[in-house]
Amino acid sequence: GAAMVARALWALLAALRAGWCLLPQSGYLHPDEFFQAPEVMAGDILNLQVYYPWEYLSSSPCRTVVFPLMTSGVTYWVIKSLQQLDICSSCINSYTLLVSPRLLFTIFSFILDYSVYRLAPFWGADPWKALVLLAGSYVTLVFYTRTFTNTLEGLLFALLMVLVSSRKSSGCLAEPTSSSLIGVVTTAGFFNRPTFLAFALMPLLSWASLIVDSQKSIKTLINHFLKFILCACFTAFVFITADTFYFTSMSLDNLYLTNQPNKSSLINVIIQLHDKMIVTPFNFLSYNLNPHNLALHGTHPRVTHFTVNGVMLFGILHILAIGAGFKMLKQYAHQLMLVRWCYRGPPGLLVHSEGSPTLLLFYFVPLAFLSLFSHQEPRFLIPLILPLVLFSAPPNRAVKWKLLIVLFNLLGALLFGCLHQGGLIPCLFHLEQLIHSPVSSSHPRHYTLLFAHTYMPPRSLLNIKKTDVHVEVIDMAGAGEETLCQTVEQRASNSTCSDCHFFIIVPGTVRDTITKCGVSFKNETLIFPHLSMEDPPLIPVLSSGNWRSQLGLYILQLNR
Numbered sequence: 001g002a003a004m005v006a007r008a009l010w011a012l013l014a015a016l017r018a019g020w021c022l023l024p025q026s027g028y029l030h031p032d033e034f035f036q037a038p039e040v041m042a043g044d045i046l047n048l049q050v051y052y053p054w055e056y057l058s059s060s061p062c063r064t065v066v067f068p069l070m071t072s073g074v075t076y077w078v079i080k081s082l083q084q085l086d087i088c089s090s091c092i093n094s095y096t097l098l099v100s101p102r103l104l105f106t107i108f109s110f111i112l113d114y115s116v117y118r119l120a121p122f123w124g125a126d127p128w129k130a131l132v133l134l135a136g137s138y139v140t141l142v143f144y145t146r147t148f149t150n151t152l153e154g155l156l157f158a159l160l161m162v163l164v165s166s167r168k169s170s171g172c173l174a175e176p177t178s179s180s181l182i183g184v185v186t187t188a189g190f191f192n193r194p195t196f197l198a199f200a201l202m203p204l205l206s207w208a209s210l211i212v213d214s215q216k217s218i219k220t221l222i223n224h225f226l227k228f229i230l231c232a233c234f235t236a237f238v239f240i241t242a243d244t245f246y247f248t249s250m251s252l253d254n255l256y257l258t259n260q261p262n263k264s265s266l267i268n269v270i271i272q273l274h275d276k277m278i279v280t281p282f283n284f285l286s287y288n289l290n291p292h293n294l295a296l297h298g299t300h301p302r303v304t305h306f307t308v309n310g311v312m313l314f315g316i317l318h319i320l321a322i323g324a325g326f327k328m329l330k331q332y333a334h335q336l337m338l339v340r341w342c343y344r345g346p347p348g349l350l351v352h353s354e355g356s357p358t359l360l361l362f363y364f365v366p367l368a369f370l371s372l373f374s375h376q377e378p379r380f381l382i383p384l385i386l387p388l389v390l391f392s393a394p395p396n397r398a399v400k401w402k403l404l405i406v407l408f409n410l411l412g413a414l415l416f417g418c419l420h421q422g423g424l425i426p427c428l429f430h431l432e433q434l435i436h437s438p439v440s441s442s443h444p445r446h447y448t449l450l451f452a453h454t455y456m457p458p459r460s461l462l463n464i465k466k467t468d469v470h471v472e473v474i475d476m477a478g479a480g481e482e483t484l485c486q487t488v489e490q491r492a493s494n495s496t497c498s499d500c501h502f503f504i505i506v507p508g509t510v511r512d513t514i515t516k517c518g519v520s521f522k523n524e525t526l527i528f529p530h531l532s533m534e535d536p537p538l539i540p541v542l543s544s545g546n547w548r549s550q551l552g553l554y555i556l557q558l559n560r
Contacts, residue, residue, distance in 0.1 A: 006128035013135035014113070020417065021106040021145045024099050028421035030379065033146045034458035037068035038076075038101045042460035045076045046092060049464040049471070051456070055284075058250040062284045064191045065246040066239055067152055075100035094432040094461045098425065101147045108155055109144040112386060115158035119390060122165045123356050129393035134385065136405075138412030139313050143382045149193050154383035156189040157199045161362070161386060164207040179224045182207060183231035191239040194281045198369035199383050202362045244278045291374065299374040305367055309378040314385065315408040316401045317392050324391075325360050362387040415531075421455045423530025423553025427505055428461040430525065430555065435462065435471060444470055446500045448491060452476040452484055453510045453535050454553070478534060485517035492519045492558055502558040507532040508549040514556060525555040 035053045043050035055062040079100055083091040116134050120127035134140055144151050163178045163185065186204065189196030211224050287293050310318035363384055370380055393399060435447055447470065451457050456475055464471045476484055491502050506514055507530055530553035531537075537550035 003128055006132050010113075010128065010131045010135050013132070013141075014110070017109065017135065017141055017145060018106055020141065021102050022099060024095070024102065024425075025142065025145070025417045026422040026425050027142065027415075027417045027419065028424050028455050029143070029146060029416055030148075030377070031456045031458075032379075033148050034460075035456070036063065036149050037147045038072040038097070039458050039460050040065075041068050041072040041076050041101075042097060043466070045073055046080055046097075046460075047466050048460050049462070049466050049468070049473075050458075050460045051475075058247045060283065060287075061243065061247045061278050061280050062287055063149075064239055064243050064280045066242050067149070067192050069242075071104055071152075072101040072147060075104050092463060094429045094463055097461055097463065102145055105147055105151055106145040109140065109151075111155045112140065112144065112158050115162050115386060116389060118162050119165055119386075120393070123359055123390045124395065125390045125393045126395040129395075129399055130389045133317070133389040133393055133399065133405075136409055137314070137385060137389070138409045138416065139382055139385050141409075141413055142417045143379060148379060148382075150379045150382050153189060153193045153196050153199065154385070156185055156192065156196065157203075157383040158386050160185050160189070160200055160203045164203045164210070179211075179227040180231040183228040184235045187232040187235035187239070191236070191281055194285050195370060195380070198366040201369070202358075202365050206358075240277055240279055243280050247278050288373070288375075294373065294375045297375050300376040302371050302374070302376075304376040305371045305381060309376060309381055310367065310384075312378050313381055314388055315412075316404050317388055320400065321360065321363060321388060321391060325364060328357050328360065356391065359387045359391040363391065419529050419531040419551075421530065421532065423507075423527040424454050424457060424505075425461070426527050427553055427555060428457060430527070431503070432462050435464070443499070446497055447471045448474065448500065448502045449505065450474045450476060450487070450491070450503065451505045452514075453478055453507055453532060454505060457505075481513050481516065484513065488514065488517045488519055488558075504554075504556040504558065506554055506556070507535055508552045508554060509535040509537050511549070511554050511556075520559040521556045522559040523555075523557040526552045527555070528552040 035051065036055075039050045040052060040056050042048045043052065054060055056065070076097075079088070079091040079096050082088040112134060113131060116130045117127050119125075120130050144154065160182065163182050182204075186196075186200050189200060211221060306322075310322075314321075366384060367381065370376070399405070431447075431449060449457075449462075449472070451474065453476075456477070457473065459473050462471065462473070474487070476487065479487075488504065504514060508526070509532060526549065528548055529551050531551060537547070541547070541550050
């Protein structure tokens, strides 16, 4: 009966994952969910006005283009083809531009569920308890349905764990036969994010020890490692070739845009790029191993992952894992002292404990390696959900703190799936409809959209062609009052444009700053909810009747 309830609950949560993606989720987690794939592919494939991040510039290529092409690129190519074939006359719009890549990632997220089901018997976990913990986590519902490279990192980590953890039907360890696939997955993960090596370390050590223990012939042992190395090298060659071709093409396009190139300048560019093969992970590491570069993105104490980010993502499960880890270390130290006193041989980690001690290593070893870097964001840890739910679902024992787990994940889903920067995506949907309205199409107007104190707006969701010069997007980020007012006043005093429309998009907590700029507004549109952690509302204000305004995003149309 309990198993049937768990299966029904997992099916319900799986349907929620897919349905919420299609709704869609309004929360905006981090600019990287747009600017590491969808924004770049919308510019390349759909020829839309976008903002190319520095990692994808030919002068500083730090991200592989293979995975963006295979994910967002494929979905955008499909909707473009549907529109060109007149199967769908308006397939390309803000909704499809947002949801189609997310939907693909949501489908891919069920690789996690498959991995948990496959791995649970191997690690001595209850499969359906672990699946419910996984599907009910807001990390799965929110982060794994977004277009992050961290999401792909988590999926590749799950595949690697499945490949290195295999049993025969009799229950004994199976002879490893997937050396080639392990090489492919490890290399692909490294090109996606070089930090993947931190997650791959324990699975690869487990795989290597399994090979050594199961092989009696040196020849067979060498054969396994040769397969791994050859497939890893071939995969790396594919990624390097694709990236070199992409960034070479981008350099040539830029050359044509900047001037009319002569034959010698073209030859020089081609020779320079041919002599220098583009290996994006090395560029990534070179940039991120420089403390000055990391400081530009924010520095954190080395214990942030352990003390803050782990709790923020996984709640009580992270705290229980830390407790179990300290308990096992204490018992292991006690065993070690007994061995020294009694000379009974080497100690083992198979002490009386809940869950597999090795699973804790799969959780804490990557966490420790990632903690060596001073820039620590919660999303860097999302691949660790897999070993954590397996460790937290022992058979024949109820999951602890059920009510707290449910409340924690409800709060996380509400905060990150709905509230956090939650007005920006609906705002872009609204502006896209306004810009492409029949009135605007019949009488071309010039639109200036100024964003202030919001996350970077993904311009692709406005669905503006690169050839369209009637829309200008200004991102003021977190500009101060003086700079912001100066820009607004300059735009307001521009009398050269007769049919111009100027919109200012700001959180409700910053609206009073705009009113001090000495301009008046023709229209106001409030989009609710929107929570800006950079400009949070004051508690006394929230308790007043003005709380809705403080938790909203304003679209203010300047009165010219």
